[in-house]
Amino acid sequence: MTPLDIDQIRADTPGTLSVNHLNNAGSSLVPNPVLDTVTEHLALEAGIGGYEAEALRQPEIRSVYDSIGTLIGADPQNVAITDNATGAFIQALSAIPFVPGDVIVTTRNDYVSNQIMFLSLASRFGVEVVHGPERPSGGVDVGALEKLIHRMRPKLVTVTHIPTSSGLVQHVADVGAICRQREVLYLVDACQSVGQMPIDVEDIGCDFLTATSRKFLRGPRGVGFLYVSDRALGLGLEPLFPDMRGADWIQGDLYQPAPGARRFENFEAPIAMVLGMGRAARYAMDLGLEAIRARAWALSDSLRTRLAELDGVHVQDRGEAQCAIVTASMDGHHPLDLLRALRKEGIHTSRTGRDSAIFDFDEKGVDQVLRISPHYYNTEEEIEAIVQALSRLMK
Ligand SMILES: Cc1ncc(COP(=O)(O)O)c(C=O)c1O
DSSP: OOOOOHHHHHHTOGGGGTOEEOBTTTOOOOOHHHHHHHHHHHHHHHHHOHHHHHHHTHHHHHHHHHHHHHHHTOOGGGEEEESSHHHHHHHHHHTSOOOTTOEEEEOTTSOHHHHHHHHHHHHHHOOEEEEOOBOTTSSBOHHHHHHHHHHHOOSEEEEESSOTTSSBOOOHHHHHHHHHHHTOEEEEEOTTTBTTBOOOHHHHTOSEEEEESSSTTOOOSSOEEEEEOHHHHHTTOOOSSOOTTTEEEEETTEEEEOSGGGGGOOSOOOHHHHHHHHHHHHHHHHHOHHHHHHHHHHHHHHHHHHHHTSTTEEEOOOSSSBOSOEEEEETTBOHHHHHHHHHHTTEEOEEEEGGGOHHHHHHHTOSEEEEEBOOTTSOHHHHHHHHHHHHHHTO
16 A cells, blocks of 8 residues: 655645645545546537537546446446436436335435435335344444345345444445345445445445545536446346436337446536546545545544543544544534634534434434544644634633
8 A cells, every 4th residue: 555645635635725624525625637627628618619528528538437437346337427426326216116015124324315215215105114223333233134134025225335424334245245145136325435445346246336526536516426237237227217318229119228327327417527527536546545545534533532532522423443524512512603613714524413314313312413524635733723623612
């Protein structure tokens, strides 16, 4: 593992000159190569027109699929470009032919929008949604989940790898092994893990994996991607509402889905952002995902240790492995007030409320947390700066 050249990385990241950005789980600071890729393409579109620019940049656009594929250990033909992680999740869910009585097995830490979609499926199609129990230390109990899968025979198992609301990392590969053994469809939300740690869809054993560009991957906003396995494609799964990009041909009342995962795409895409996402994937791979994880998680561990030393601060992260999302509640202080005060000092954080993590926060007995999400480009000094600022603001 080559050590990261933090000075060079920060020189590549203009935002580090002016802010202490600890909101990478929200939207990260993009590095210059990504910024240049996006602005160059926008300039080309301004000069010759959007469709003409797209036609000219076909090889570069194709290479985005190669880059995303390499990033997650997939063949490029199993990758679809989507609007964002939610769009990818919708496309994947829409492909599963649910009928009344079907069961979706998920966890108590799955992303709130996904849970809302499951509830919608429950009310529209009579699908039953079952949440796997947690282990006392946090995270889904994989043994109990296996029994649940055996008993309920779900049509779909779905797990959010890293939730939006805590540092938990779920054992997605262990769940994948169970799904493969029992031939159950498996959908993983990797929105917070892509770009933060190595991801390999073969190791995970998933049929679908969803992600976004703007978070730990450090790409631009407004784009994401969906991985679809050969198994899912072989089962003939296709989106409920394909558009003309999702269809290869139409004849009378028949149509043939486009090959590979492209059937999950829409015709229109923000090409500058698509190219930017591909560049961000290459940037991360050049640095090395293992090195990225090691540094981001080490900074986060030391932040947790320092926060726990402050009077009235309660670190809320659970689970064996804890990632670069650090959450804490503060006695007598609303996280929003702290967030606003920190922002005035150029320190960026975010806040998560119970409405984004009802099961988890009720179990922890908290209503609001301050979410601090460092990345590898942050420094020990920046970690110390937020600890000092919080200590001062809480007095
Ligand atoms: C775990 C998780 N899944 C999905 C999403 C949705 O991502 P997007 O806003 O790109 O659709 C988020 C966003 O915060 C998230 O944290």
